Amino acid sequence: MNTAEIQNIPGVPDYRCTAFAPRRSDYCLLIPVINEGSRILTELGRAQKAGIDRLVDIVPCDGGSTDGSMNPDTLQLYGVNTLLVKTGPGKQGAQLRMGLHFALALGYRGVLTIDGNNKDSIEDVPAFLAKLQEGYDFVQGSRFIRGGHAVNTPPLRFAAVRLIHAPIISAAAHQWFTDTTNAYRAYSREYLTHPEVRPLRDIFMGYELLAYLSIRATQLGLRACEVPVTRAYPASGKTPTKISGWKGNSELLKVLFAAAAGRYNP
Template sequence: MSASELIRGDDDGVPTYRVGWQRPRRHRWAICVFVLNEGEKARKQLRAMMAHAGVIDLVIADGGSTDGSLDEALMHEVDAKALLVKTGAGKLSAQMRIAMDYCMAEGYDGIVVIDGNGKDGLDAIPSFAAALEEGWDHVQGSRFIPGGHHENTPPSRYLAVRLLHAPLMSLAAGFHYTDTTNGFRAYSRRLLTDPRIDVFRSCFDRYQLHYHLAIEAARGGFRVKELPVSRTYPTSGKTPTKIKGIGGLVALLRQLLDVCQGKFRTPGH
């Protein structure tokens, strides 16, 4: 069935969003796909994800796309659980918060999250659901561990992850992470609802929430591990990314340093 009701507001740390489509929950786990004007790439990915409909429900968290790619006909076709459309402020972390809010309210025991730009190998989805079933709280996808794979990764991005991003995150977390910019992850209900982690805050608006969860899950004694994934960049044309120019890179580094320095840590944690 479809819906268009604004169901949450900023007063409790969840951006306003509407449910553009929903049906009843079928599984213990949901996979949340973050999309913003990804066009045919997103449509192709969502169709491919139907292969895993037997183990996990599909929730799309749209950041406010204007390309018309996520219509009701597609929701029927891919058997989506829900289409959430963010109408409030914020970027990726705001999309994450609306997805987490919806899935916790719907009673899911955990969620898998993935980008909707078609770069990630979808065959890893069952292993993330299995990890949640086994009781892991934070599961980080990695291209750089045995079984992982990457193709056409821009050299500057590879070096930034391996020499800067992952080492800083690992130091702050006290856990050896290898691929900390990879958005293919899983989170348990126990982690997302813990008041020490406190995910529903408006300060999480860009990439901070991904970083915060990875660091604080390890620091807080939650069960954390990496799983192998694959990621393929196109052989030609622009690299698919929402990070624009030098200013975007500087902002990203500032967000990383803020989280690593404990800026968003709850008192006493």
């Protein structure tokens, strides 16, 4: 086990990197998490059962969990390659920047991302890899296209994505996307290192980076597509999400309009 402190890099939050194994793949799967408890462990178990840990290097990007779910000894049992723990400021966007910095520094050819709350079909990772290998630069997972499955999606969330978020993102990107709030995606190294993209900037603290990266690829003439995935919400009980209430949804809308207006472009 090798642990390093990454500090004072412009556009990158300070973080701690603990490697359990050397790089084994050309691709890594970043999983932003914070206090996901049994959900992330169940997700990692599904990935291991499907052999995903043999196709990509799995890298949880922890925002500072205190629930014991990011115990290094446990993560090694689930086939995790490296654990990143953010020690600097920021929320989801900072966790993603931490992961992207790690992935680009290690020379990965492509980066996949997925939420850590066990809602997404992590078994579909090979579909994303296939599109990256075909030369696509941005691959968006969608529950709404043929072959995808939207299970127990809250009606308000369904309407917001289909009637507001997806049309606005698609108009700005000049290409139709159907599931634009879905963080299950893949990016090529060429996209992430394009001089007119620059994802490693402190402006991306919350949800800004996801919206921005949905739009920027096709604006620059890069290739983008969607692949079918399943996103399943629990049939009962609390909905596992970081976006809830008036404040969370209003912040998401502000980010959406700012991204569409080009305010995050370098």
